[in-house]
Amino acid sequence: MSELALGTAFYEDVAVTPAPYGLLGPASTVIVDENPHWAMGLTHRTSDFVKVSVVRGEGTNAKSVEVVSGEGNFTRNEVPFVVKVEFKASTIGTTPQEVRSIVEMYLEAATQKAVEREFWTGELRSGVENSNHLASDKATVVNPAVGTPVKTKYGLALLEQALGDRGIGERGVIHAPRGIASALGFKGNNGRIETPIGNYIVAGTGYTGSGPDGTMPGGDQAWMYATGPVVVRLGSSDIYEENLSTAISIRDNTIHYTGYRAATAYWLNNSHFAVLVDLAEDYS
Numbered sequence: 001m002s003e004l005a006l007g008t009a010f011y012e013d014v015a016v017t018p019a020p021y022g023l024l025g026p027a028s029t030v031i032v033d034e035n036p037h038w039a040m041g042l043t044h045r046t047s048d049f050v051k052v053s054v055v056r057g058e059g060t061n062a063k064s065v066e067v068v069s070g071e072g073n074f075t076r077n078e079v080p081f082v083v084k085v086e087f088k089a090s091t092i093g094t095t096p097q098e099v100r101s102i103v104e105m106y107l108e109a110a111t112q113k114a115v116e117r118e119f120w121t122g123e124l125r126s127g128v129e130n131s132n133h134l135a136s137d138k139a140t141v142v143n144p145a146v147g148t149p150v151k152t153k154y155g156l157a158l159l160e161q162a163l164g165d166r167g168i169g170e171r172g173v174i175h176a177p178r179g180i181a182s183a184l185g186f187k188g189n190n191g192r193i194e195t196p197i198g199n200y201i202v203a204g205t206g207y208t209g210s211g212p213d214g215t216m217p218g219g220d221q222a223w224m225y226a227t228g229p230v231v232v233r234l235g236s237s238d239i240y241e242e243n244l245s246t247a248i249s250i251r252d253n254t255i256h257y258t259g260y261r262a263a264t265a266y267w268l269n270n271s272h273f274a275v276l277v278d279l280a281e282d283y284s
Contacts, residue, residue, distance in 0.1 A: 027200035116206025228269035235262030
């Protein structure tokens, strides 16, 4: 927000919106669920338990070839959390409804980055059995040589091959920090980024680039991940005005508001791959 020269009122310059091509884009299924019960915890089915075969003939003459073994967890537990946005607004020149609209705008804009951060790092999921996040030691590392990074597009190829080999053949999602996604060089179309063979790319502003052991690589290195289809579940936005006796600052004529929104993000199968890449290798 910008203060007028006389310091008597505030005005809004422009609307604030989330960065494009992030986790809340068309690459993901976004569910806004006003039923509060899921926010206490949820369990969802995975597709990997499905066994797939091709069969010809009947009875003793039947021939069957297994395509997918049907191994993997039948269900997975997810950990909902709350996105919290704190905001100070002027008590001069704005109505309570105007301030609430501003807080709602910032909460809507900030939700994507906050969800991406937890989805990547899993800092709130520690100790929850059968849960998962991107930078987890459950990820299968696909680098040909352990600890040796590869070029970004080579890393992408390794991830896409791994997605094709695993599961029942669903479209996958590639997860990369913004800088890595930019280096891949694919243009967005209709609000989404796709690889040449049709997997989605999420370029997350909240994605940190940390590895399956939770640590950040050095130099220009970062990790990319690949998963199955992603679901983001969001609750409705709730805006709270703090207690007036403690929230109003007479010194600068401001009042403190807080916005909350329940959220969680997960993928729908047990496909989970990681690759270490080096941006410097792309330009060497």
